[in-house]
Amino acid sequence: MKLSTTTTTILLLLLLYTTTTTTLSPPSTTLDPKQLRALQSLYIPTTHDPCTQPPHNATTCDSATPFRHLLSLRLTNCSDDLSLSTTALSSLSTLTSLTFLDCHTPIVHFPTSLTTNLRSFTSINSLQHLTGVFLSRFSNLTDLTISGDTIKSSGIRIITSNMKSLTTLTLSNTNLTSFIPKHWNPKLTHMDFSNNKLNGTIPTSLTLLETLKFLNLSSNQLTGEIPTSFGDLISLQNLSLSSNSLSGSIPGSISTIPRLTHLDLSSNQFNGTIPRSISEIKSLKYLNLAHNSFHGVMPFNASFITKLDVFKISGNDNLCYNHSTISKTVSKKLKLGIAACDKHGLPILPPPAAEEPESSVDDMSSGDYDDDDDGGNVKKKNGDHDNGPNKVVLGVAIGLSAVVFLIIFLVILSKCGGRCCCCC
Numbered sequence: 232m233k234l235s236t237t238t239t240t241i242l243l244l245l246l247l248y249t250t251t252t253t254t255l256s257p258p259s260t261t262l263d264p265k266q267l268r269a270l271q272s273l274y275i276p277t278t279h280d281p282c283t284q285p286p287h288n289a290t291t292c293d294s295a296t297p298f299r300h301l302l303s304l305r306l307t308n309c310s311d312d313l314s315l316s317t318t319a320l321s322s323l324s325t326l327t328s329l330t331f332l333d334c335h336t337p338i339v340h341f342p343t344s345l346t347t348n349l350r351s352f353t354s355i356n357s358l359q360h361l362t363g364v365f366l367s368r369f370s371n372l373t374d375l376t377i378s379g380d381t382i383k384s385s386g387i388r389i390i391t392s393n394m395k396s397l398t399t400l401t402l403s404n405t406n407l408t409s410f411i412p413k414h415w416n417p418k419l420t421h422m423d424f425s426n427n428k429l430n431g432t433i434p435t436s437l438t439l440l441e442t443l444k445f446l447n448l449s450s451n452q453l454t455g456e457i458p459t460s461f462g463d464l465i466s467l468q469n470l471s472l473s474s475n476s477l478s479g480s481i482p483g484s485i486s487t488i489p490r491l492t493h494l495d496l497s498s499n500q501f502n503g504t505i506p507r508s509i510s511e512i513k514s515l516k517y518l519n520l521a522h523n524s525f526h527g528v529m530p531f532n533a534s535f536i537t538k539l540d541v542f543k544i545s546g547n548d549n550l551c552y553n554h555s556t557i558s559k560t561v562s563k564k565l566k567l568g569i570a571a572c573d574k575h576g577l578p579i580l581p582p583p584a585a586e587e588p589e590s591s592v593d594d595m596s597s598g599d600y601d602d603d604d605d606g607g608n609v610k611k612k613n614g615d616h617d618n619g620p621n622k623v624v625l626g627v628a629i630g631l632s633a634v635v636f637l638i639i640f641l642v643i644l645s646k647c648g649g650r651c652c653c654c655c
C-alpha cells in the first residue's frame with residue numbers, strides 16, 4: 232500500500248511538472264512586433280502570450296510563421312484615456328473581427344486596408360461621432376452591430392448599400408431616422424432596427440428575404456400595414472413590430488410561417504379580428520397582441536394559451552373572450568385582461584367594483600378587465616388558493632428528499648467505512 236502511494240505521488244509530480252513546463256514555454260511563433268506595439272497602445276496587456284488574452288478571449292491569432300497575426304480583437308471597458316490612432320489601426324489590418332464594448336472613445340480615420348478586410352464590426356455603447364459615411368466604408372462585412380451609439384446619418388441606405396455580403400445587421404438604439412431600404416442581400420438572416428426613429432412603411436420587398444430568421448423593428452415610428460405576403464418569410468423565428476404606429480389587420484399568411492416562435496405585435500393600432508389560424512403555428516412560444524384595436528371574439532382556447540410561455544392580449548377594448556369556452560376562473564388564471572363576450576360577441580362592460588358577487592358567469596371581476604400591471608392584483612387574490620397547496624407540497628417534498636438523502640448517505644458511509652480509512 233505504501234509503495235503504491237509513493238508511486239502515485241511521483242507520477243502526479245511528474246504530470247504537474249510537464250504541464251507547467253508546457254504552459255510556461257513560449258509559443259512556437261510570436262506575434263508580429265508591429266501588432267504587439269499596436270496592442271500596447273490600446274492598453275492590452277502583452278506580457279503573456281498576446282494571442283490568448285485571459286479571461287475574456289480579447290484576441291485570436293492565426294498560426295503563421297515567423298510571426299503570428301491577429302484575426303480578432305475585442306476591446307472592453309476601455310480606460311478613459313484610450314485614444315485610437317490611425318497608425319495603430321493600420322498595423323491591425325489582418326483583423327477580420329473588431330469589437331468595441333463599453334469602450335467610449337471618438338472615432339478616427341480607419342485605414343482602407345482594415346475596413347475592407349473586416350468581416351465583423353461591433354460597437355456597443357462605445358464609439359462616439361459615428362456617421363453613416365464612416366460605416367459605409369466597411370464594404371466586406373457580413374456582420375454589423377451598432378447599439379447604443381448615435382449614428383449621424385441621413386438613412387440606413389447610406390450605411391449598407393455597399394455591403395453586398397451582409398447577413399447580420401443590428402442598428403439598435405442609434406437614433407437613426409428615415410425609412411427601411413427596399414434592397415437587401417437576399418442571404419440576410421438577422422435584422423434589428425429596434426429603438427430608432429424610423430418612419431414610413433415596412434417595404435413589401437422585405438418579404439423576399441427567404442433566409443431571414445430574426446426581425447426586430449420595435450420602438451420606431453413605422454406606419455401602414457403588414458404586407459400581405461409576410462408569410463413568404465419562411466425562415467422567420469422571431470418577429471417584433473411592437474411600439475410603432477402600424478395598422479390594418481394581421482395577414483393570415485403569418486400563420487404559415489413554419490418555425491415562428493416569437494410574435495410581438497403589441498402597442499400598435501392593428502384592428503380587425505385576430506386570425507384563429509395563429510393557433511396552428513406549432514412552434515409558437517411567445518405571443519403578444521396587447522394594446523391594439525382588435526375586436527370580436529378572441530379565437531384561442533385555454534389549451535393553446537397555456538401551451539405558450541407568454542401570452543398577452545390586454546389593452547384591446549373591443550375584444551372579448553367566449554365564456555362558454557374559457558371559464559371565468561380560467562380567464563383569471565390566464566390573466567387575459569379582456570372582458571367576456573355577450574351573446575352578440577361584444578364585450579360585457581365590467582360592473583362597478585362594489586358589487587362583485589361570484590354569482591353569475593357573466594360577472595366580470597375588475598381584474599379581468601385591467602391591464603397587465605393590474606393583473607398582479609388578481610394574481611395576489613388567487614395566490615391564497617393557488618399557491619397555498621403548492622407551498623405545502625413543496626415543503627413535504629423537501630422534507631422527504633432530505634430524509635431519503637440522509638438514509639443513502641448513512642448506507643454509503645457504513646459500507647465503505649473501511650476503505651475510506653485506507654484512503655486517508
Ligand SMILES: *[C@@H]1O[C@H](CO)[C@@H](O)[C@H](O)[C@H]1NC(C)=O
Pocket residue numbers: 286287288
Ligand atoms: C475562450 O475561447 C475558448 C476556446 O475558443 C472557449 O472555449 C471559451 O468559452 C472562450 N471564453 C470566453 C469568455 O469567451
Ligand SMILES: *[C@@H]1O[C@H](CO)[C@@H](O)[C@H](O)[C@H]1NC(C)=O
Pocket residue numbers: 287307308
Ligand atoms: C466591465 O466593467 C463592469 C463594471 O465595472 C464589470 O461588471 C464587467 O465585468 C467588466 N467587463 C469586463 C469584460 O471586464
Ligand SMILES: *[C@@H]1O[C@H](CO)[C@@H](O)[C@H](O)[C@H]1NC(C)=O
Pocket residue numbers: 347348370371
Ligand atoms: C472587399 O471589398 C472590396 C470592394 O470594396 C473588393 O475590391 C475586395 O475584393 C474585397 N476583399 C475581399 C477579401 O473580399
Ligand SMILES: *[C@@H]1O[C@H](CO)[C@@H](O)[C@H](O)[C@H]1NC(C)=O
Pocket residue numbers: 379380381404405406
Ligand atoms: C437619442 O436622442 C435623444 C434626444 O434626441 C437623446 O436623449 C438620446 O441620448 C439619444 N440616444 C442615443 C443612443 O444617442
Ligand SMILES: *[C@@H]1O[C@H](CO)[C@@H](O)[C@H](O)[C@H]1NC(C)=O
Pocket residue numbers: 403425426447448449450469470471493495
Ligand atoms: C426587440 O428589441 C427590443 C428593444 O431592443 C427588445 O426589448 C426586444 O426583446 C426585442 N425583441 C426580440 C424578438 O428580440
Ligand SMILES: *[C@@H]1O[C@H](CO)[C@@H](O)[C@H](O)[C@H]1NC(C)=O
Pocket residue numbers: 408409430431
Ligand atoms: C420621416 O422622417 C423624416 C425625417 O425625420 C421626415 O423628413 C419625413 O417627412 C418623414 N416621413 C414620413 C412619411 O413621415
Ligand SMILES: *[C@@H]1O[C@H](CO)[C@@H](O)[C@H](O)[C@H]1NC(C)=O
Pocket residue numbers: 478479480502503
Ligand atoms: C382598420 O384600420 C384601417 C387603417 O387604419 C382602416 O382603413 C379600416 O377601416 C379599419 N378596419 C376596421 C374593421 O376597423
Ligand SMILES: *[C@@H]1O[C@H](CO)[C@@H](O)[C@H](O)[C@H]1NC(C)=O
Pocket residue numbers: 445468469492493516517
Ligand atoms: C426568440 O424568441 C424566443 C422565444 O420567445 C426566445 O427564447 C429567444 O431568446 C429569442 N431569440 C432571440 C435571438 O432573441
Ligand SMILES: *[C@@H]1O[C@H](CO)[C@@H](O)[C@H](O)[C@H]1NC(C)=O
Pocket residue numbers: 510511532533534535
Ligand atoms: C384548442 O385549439 C387548438 C388549436 O386551434 C386545437 O388544436 C385544439 O383541438 C383546441 N382544443 C379544444 C379543447 O378545443
Ligand SMILES: *[C@@H]1O[C@H](CO)[C@@H](O)[C@H](O)[C@H]1NC(C)=O
Pocket residue numbers: 528553554555556572573574575576577
Ligand atoms: C361561444 O361558444 C359557444 C360554444 O362553442 C358557441 O355556441 C357560441 O356561439 C359562442 N359565442 C360567441 C359570442 O361566439
